[in-house]
Amino acid sequence: MTRIVLAQIEPALGDLRRNLALHEAEVAAARASDAQLVVFPELSLTGYFLKDLVAEVALATGEGPLARLAELSRDITIAAGFAERARDGRVYNTLGLFEDGRMVGAHRKVHLVTYGMFDEARDFAPGERFRAIDSKLGRFGVLLCEDMWHLDGMWLHFLAGVDAILASSASPARGAAAGEPIPRSQRVWTTIQDAAAVLTQSHVVYCNRVGCEDGIVFGGGSRVVGPDGLELARLDGLEAGRLSCELDASLVRRVRTITPLRRDEKPQLVLRDLRALEDAEEA
């Protein structure tokens, strides 16, 4: 059993100091509840609609707040979001996994959302791979918000045999038609989380933020789904909160024994078909 906490926080826009303090408080609370992993939303250290602030809040590996998160991770694993400035100057929307006093892995968001109210591809460079991160708590596949809306990331994490998908997001609440008990956007999210859990036979840990940026209200709805597709825990409402849950490695094993999806998966077939598709396009 892995005890986790989802920190559904309300980051301040572009205020690293305040947000770091928020992380410190959440980590302390998680530690006090004997949690082994605390998960934060996308861009939890910076706020979301950064635009030109991206250049001002981007952090290089080991810089200030990241060093502090590493320090805090000596006895608890921390997954937190930030704007990552790479050596070559590119800035990524990144979720880092901090453990035992260092950053043990990071995922750079691949599918930057650039439509409607979103403009991420203007402000960030896209990540170029989905790689599972090995932690002392298990193997994690990180997907950042829009990454969950594409099949590729979850499929690759499934092939890698992750124990849990850490899905952090900064998703605004949209759609409140009659008959929708929760915002339409959140309803679609739960469908995706359930499907991802069932299809990858892993836990899906969805941590969304709350709060408001220039009139856009983030939807919260942080949630954990088991590898059997059943909901384990969720937060309702639009307020900040903490969600505690236990991830059961035995359940993952049993689900995969009962329905051996990974055994029957045919990645080589996909590879051949993709190559054929590419050849056809080039011809």
Place this chain on the structure above:
Amino acid sequence: MSDHAHPLDLNTDLVEALLVRFLRAEAGKFGFERVVLGLSGGIDSAVSAALAARAFGPANVLGVMMPYTTSSSASEADARTVAAALGIRLDKVEIGAMADGYLATTPDTDRLRRGNVMARCRMIVLYDRSVVERALVLGTSNKTELLLGYSTQFGDAACALNPLGDLYKHQVVQLARHLGLPRVVIDKPPTADLFEGQTDEGELGFSYAQADAILFALVDERRTLDEVVGLGHARPLVERIVARMAANQYKRQPPLVAKLGERTVTHDFRYLRDWGR
């Protein structure tokens, strides 16, 4: 028609929660716990006031009635009914002397100019009150009005926060019922009350129901003009509404700044208003 039959119907509990969250968060970030708004006796300002009363507590909401000499006394009575029902504070500022002081200097004003002067006088009153109250000015323009440009720039359209700006008129009415507002403001025909006998629908030349349906199809569902006509709307009306939307885009934008340098305010100096909050 039942409540669930209309395609624009909302989950009003959810909308209330989102709008209350919006009001608290966006005022709170700037250190405000109070709002002031013009209370006309109409449905839009009543809904804005009701949401504010829930977000900040009735004692922290000041509704200001600002009648001109020709304003209907029924409007004032309705504004009083709304304020009493919500328990918010109420004030009255006659704008007759203020508006006439200027209008006397320009004898040949038409109805449109006079209406705009009144709307801008009210804006001056609200922004001045907001200083004394240490409050933000709350907006009352709904999505239908904003899209049609049926408002006075720097007049009734001026505000710091607008909880109604993404609600079509139909949805404002639905929310008004949900919030338990007095029937008298829900049932009466919408009017800007700038001259006697004025109604919004009379002045616009089409009904809010028509405008809502056409705008929703165009803006929210992204249907083409031909597709909207295909839904059963008259082509000339759809074309008129599209033209109105485009013609009034300027009202929904900050003033144009001539670009000279590398980073220019409103063009590529890209920060949210909530910068650092």
